[in-house]
Amino acid sequence: MYHNPNDTFSLADLNLRSRVLLGSAMYPDRSTMLDAISESGTQLVTVSLRRIPAHTQGAENLYTLLKNRNIHILPNTAGCFTAKEAVLTAQLAREALETNLIKLEVIADEETLLPDSEELLVAAEKLVMDGFSVLPYTNDDPVLARKLEDIGCSAVMPLASPIGTGLGIRNPHNIEMIVSRANVPIIIDAGLGTASDIALAFELGCDAVLLNTAVAKARRPIQMARAVCAAAIAGREAYLAGRMPSKTYAEASSPLIGRAWKNPQK
Amino acid sequence: MTILINGEEHVLTRSSITVSDLLTHLSFTQEKGIAVAQNYNLVRRSEWSTTEIQDGDEIEILHATAGG
Numbered sequence: 001m002y003h004n005p006n007d008t009f010s011l012a013d014l015n016l017r018s019r020v021l022l023g024s025a026m027y028p029d030r031s032t033m034l035d036a037i038s039e040s041g042t043q044l045v046t047v048s049l050r051r052i053p054a055h056t057q058g059a060e061n062l063y064t065l066l067k068n069r070n071i072h073i074l075p076n077t078a079g080c081f082t083a084k085e086a087v088l089t090a091q092l093a094r095e096a097l098e099t100n101l102i103k104l105e106v107i108a109d110e111e112t113l114l115p116d117s118e119e120l121l122v123a124a125e126k127l128v129m130d131g132f133s134v135l136p137y138t139n140d141d142p143v144l145a146r147k148l149e150d151i152g153c154s155a156v157m158p159l160a161s162p163i164g165t166g167l168g169i170r171n172p173h174n175i176e177m178i179v180s181r182a183n184v185p186i187i188i189d190a191g192l193g194t195a196s197d198i199a200l201a202f203e204l205g206c207d208a209v210l211l212n213t214a215v216a217k218a219r220r221p222i223q224m225a226r227a228v229c230a231a232a233i234a235g236r237e238a239y240l241a242g243r244m245p246s247k248t249y250a251e252a253s254s255p256l257i258g259r260a261w262k263n264p265q266k
Numbered sequence: 267m268t269i270l271i272n273g274e275e276h277v278l279t280r281s282s283i284t285v286s287d288l289l290t291h292l293s294f295t296q297e298k299g300i301a302v303a304q305n306y307n308l309v310r311r312s313e314w315s316t317t318e319i320q321d322g323d324e325i326e327i328l329h330a331t332a333g334g
Contacts, residue, residue: 046333
């Protein structure tokens with residue numbers, strides 16, 4: 001896949017070629033997941049921290065599997081409903097996975113899976129002070145995005161629409177406003193459904209996208225991973241190229257001067 | 267003593283055990299990619315061999331799994 005060599009993505013202490021972050025959940029099987037990761041071009045994959053089942057020795061764990069493929073790991077705090085839980089989960093993730101990066105999720109309720117903004121701010125502040133590179137999953141709220149940046153988060157990750165819905169970017173204007181005011185990378189996280197959603201995220205000026213369900217639950221996940229890779233590059237290049245101004249009325253592409261039959265007889 | 271490991275009750279014959287010895291006892295020989303919490307506090311890897319687990323402790327042993 002084409003990559004613009006002059007366009008690298010700096011996130012915390014990483015310098016990435018790919019602007020796609022991919023989740024590792026819900027694939028039909030592990031080999032499909034690994035192929036999708038490879039085809040998407042991603043260099044940063046999210047994982048959750050969960051209880052280790054008894055008798056897992058011998059089985060290749062996800063940590064080793066990704067490390068061996070030179071994929072960076074982004075642990076999340078999915079399933080945490082309070083700042084306290086999220087902070088402890090982040091500390092455990094750092095210990096287990098040897099990374100300061102944390103995708104901070106503090107969820108308000110199971111029905112919407114929307115972030116609990118108050119708890120999110122508390123957890124983000126604690127984790128930044130504890131030396132984490134915090135990537136908070138947040139509402140598409142420009143005020144909250146600014147607060148998270150001011151606290152010292154390494155990026156801000158507004159949702160496109162609720163987790164797992166695939167509804168795409170519901171409020172492009174808010175995303176544009178978040179981008180225009182930000183001095184840290186803006187990563188669209190959650191709700192992206194297909195290639196056009198991803199291209200739009202980049203055309204709005206976002207620095208990266210994070211997705212999981214769109215790939216894992218596509219009819220053909222590996223093919224969708226390729227589409228995601230291409231859409232990210234297309235959207236980002238279009239953004240850098242700068243789109244033409246929109247106009248209300250038509251403007252001919254071909255010159256009118258020099259055409260034949262200037263005044264055709266009816 | 268009786269302790270909770272990942273939410274399940276375990277009865278051990280001794281009166282205390284270090285985190286390291288517990289992991290060996292549970293056959294978690296691979297140290298990479300796992301983390302341990304004791305009563306809702308992280309136990310750093312460097313402290314595994316000196317941290318004693320007591321009767322009634324709640325131990326969580328976690329690793330990376332699929333997530334978005």
